[in-house]
Amino acid sequence: MKDLTQMLIPTYEDVLAAHARITPYIHRTPVLTSSYFNSLTGAELFFKCENFQKAGAFKVRGACNAVFGLSDEMAAKGVCTHSSGNHALSLSYAAGRRGIPCNVVMPRTAPQAKKDAVRGYGGVITECEPSTSSREAVFAEVQARTGGEFVHPYNDPRVIAGQATCSRELLEQVDGLDAVIAPIGGGGMISGTCLTVSSTAPGVDVYAAEPKNADDAFRSFKAGRIIADDAPETVADGLKVPLKDLTWHFVSRHVTDIFTATEDQIVEAMKLTWKRMKIVMEPSCAVPLACMLANPDVFRGRRVGVIITGGNVDLDTLPWMKG
Amino acid sequence: MKDLTQMLIPTYEDVLAAHARITPYIHRTPVLTSSYFNSLTGAELFFKCENFQKAGAFKVRGACNAVFGLSDEMAAKGVCTHSSGNHALSLSYAAGRRGIPCNVVMPRTAPQAKKDAVRGYGGVITECEPSTSSREAVFAEVQARTGGEFVHPYNDPRVIAGQATCSRELLEQVDGLDAVIAPIGGGGMISGTCLTVSSTAPGVDVYAAEPKNADDAFRSFKAGRIIADDAPETVADGLKVPLKDLTWHFVSRHVTDIFTATEDQIVEAMKLTWKRMKIVMEPSCAVPLACMLANPDVFRGRRVGVIITGGNVDLDTLPWMKG
Numbered sequence: 001m002k003d004l005t006q007m008l009i010p011t012y013e014d015v016l017a018a019h020a021r022i023t024p025y026i027h028r029t030p031v032l033t034s035s036y037f038n039s040l041t042g043a044e045l046f047f048k049c050e051n052f053q054k055a056g057a058f059k060v061r062g063a064c065n066a067v068f069g070l071s072d073e074m075a076a077k078g079v080c081t082h083s084s085g086n087h088a089l090s091l092s093y094a095a096g097r098r099g100i101p102c103n104v105v106m107p108r109t110a111p112q113a114k115k116d117a118v119r120g121y122g123g124v125i126t127e128c129e130p131s132t133s134s135r136e137a138v139f140a141e142v143q144a145r146t147g148g149e150f151v152h153p154y155n156d157p158r159v160i161a162g163q164a165t166c167s168r169e170l171l172e173q174v175d176g177l178d179a180v181i182a183p184i185g186g187g188g189m190i191s192g193t194c195l196t197v198s199s200t201a202p203g204v205d206v207y208a209a210e211p212k213n214a215d216d217a218f219r220s221f222k223a224g225r226i227i228a229d230d231a232p233e234t235v236a237d238g239l240k241v242p243l244k245d246l247t248w249h250f251v252s253r254h255v256t257d258i259f260t261a262t263e264d265q266i267v268e269a270m271k272l273t274w275k276r277m278k279i280v281m282e283p284s285c286a287v288p289l290a291c292m293l294a295n296p297d298v299f300r301g302r303r304v305g306v307i308i309t310g311g312n313v314d315l316d317t318l319p320w321m322k323g
Numbered sequence: 324m325k326d327l328t329q330m331l332i333p334t335y336e337d338v339l340a341a342h343a344r345i346t347p348y349i350h351r352t353p354v355l356t357s358s359y360f361n362s363l364t365g366a367e368l369f370f371k372c373e374n375f376q377k378a379g380a381f382k383v384r385g386a387c388n389a390v391f392g393l394s395d396e397m398a399a400k401g402v403c404t405h406s407s408g409n410h411a412l413s414l415s416y417a418a419g420r421r422g423i424p425c426n427v428v429m430p431r432t433a434p435q436a437k438k439d440a441v442r443g444y445g446g447v448i449t450e451c452e453p454s455t456s457s458r459e460a461v462f463a464e465v466q467a468r469t470g471g472e473f474v475h476p477y478n479d480p481r482v483i484a485g486q487a488t489c490s491r492e493l494l495e496q497v498d499g500l501d502a503v504i505a506p507i508g509g510g511g512m513i514s515g516t517c518l519t520v521s522s523t524a525p526g527v528d529v530y531a532a533e534p535k536n537a538d539d540a541f542r543s544f545k546a547g548r549i550i551a552d553d554a555p556e557t558v559a560d561g562l563k564v565p566l567k568d569l570t571w572h573f574v575s576r577h578v579t580d581i582f583t584a585t586e587d588q589i590v591e592a593m594k595l596t597w598k599r600m601k602i603v604m605e606p607s608c609a610v611p612l613a614c615m616l617a618n619p620d621v622f623r624g625r626r627v628g629v630i631i632t633g634g635n636v637d638l639d640t641l642p643w644m645k646g
Binding site: 052278 | 355597643644
């Protein structure tokens, strides 16, 4: 098993190939600055705005790399995945651009808006019950029936190489960064960031930011082995999933540190970003800022890239409306 | 009177001088595109994002031009205005950057968040009752006491020349525009747009977009004379004020047409823009898109610049939450 995993680990050459492959289908997203947040943190912050990305999230990078890297023969059978979040949207978008089928297994309890969005991009949804056993059984049936290529949301070298193109752009767009910080869930974005930074700018620190309520990556990092939680509850709904072997490879070797933030800190940072930067972003994207505000000494005086990972929120149920 | 007004009409040379004067204090805001809105309208849309502007609105352009154009002697006495909106914020910001006093008369009923924001930029608030007579009496007292220079929110040649720098940037940023559309309230932005377009790109149409519930500019345009409403009610709270002589000069001569949108159309266009473009913008900014969606034949197949005027919204009371 170990050797197989080692073979699957993407290299920076894979990142360059991915970038060339996906460029026609993605935005080179802008980097925004905010004098307000600079003075609040004492750092110089550069926000890489993947909320403006196609399909509304960075995940379209990995999805496009997987879809457009398939041979014509494999592509003809389409792709499939299980996800109720941005990966489902992104894979549907990528498959739609290539003109191949995309089957997505989603819990029947997923928000109607998410289902509508997947269908809007041409994805075909098969519903399962909201349990792991049902999801696995239904997904196995869908994959067997369609023969589609499974594209995992993050534990896939094609996906990690695709996500790595985000920090490649960021390093091109901003000179002299001292650090990059991004949220961590399953670890796809952080792994891609580690891959790019360790290959091209090894002096730059990579920080991961995680909800305290779903701090499995934080505890894994401290323990030196993957710890997976069963069903954490956090407003940062994109960050509930655990690390897997490929992402653990990068996190354990290249991440400088992991910080956590409380639910209140996350919601406050989210609302403050909407208010001051005038951008719509998901709760997950606020976790890095919340962590920086809670750990000012780490970041003060430094040039820090902050990855805003996505903007697909339900505008009818914003978290500061809930209490 | 007529001659005096004529003398006050700003020229394109004033716009160039304004741009040079204010450049250190403003953002050259980005132009965003959206394949979704392009396919929805059949037009090619270029959104000039003044919601990302300093102080959160285009009005900082005119305010900075007025403030930084003052002689040192005049500047020492500061500036003053009456406004409960973006002009109050913008003038406070501009005065703060020059280090001179800014006195703002605001109704005591204005939202606390707005008052806090004015004070955050260093403005000094004198409260009045929420009536025209009280506002005028209190403002006269403040102006007499401070000797500060009055900077009107829009009926001021310095302000119009400043706002005109926005469409100057837009025309530099996007080649081959067929039209520009912007919301109209008092007419400062539209007048500036007319000034730039008529001077540098006279073949480009200028459209104004107005709430049906506050359609005084629409009716003025059709009647050929200024019609002012007393107290219109619309969700687009930046667009309630009437045209004045200087803005009427530009609107009556250079606007191609004025369209109106209902409250429902405005709120729907606002929410759709937040959802698809991931930007926070005011209800006023949605009026142009609402008008384009209601009049598709006018815009189909054309390259249209759309001015997003500001992003200062109360995130706790979004209009689609209200019922």
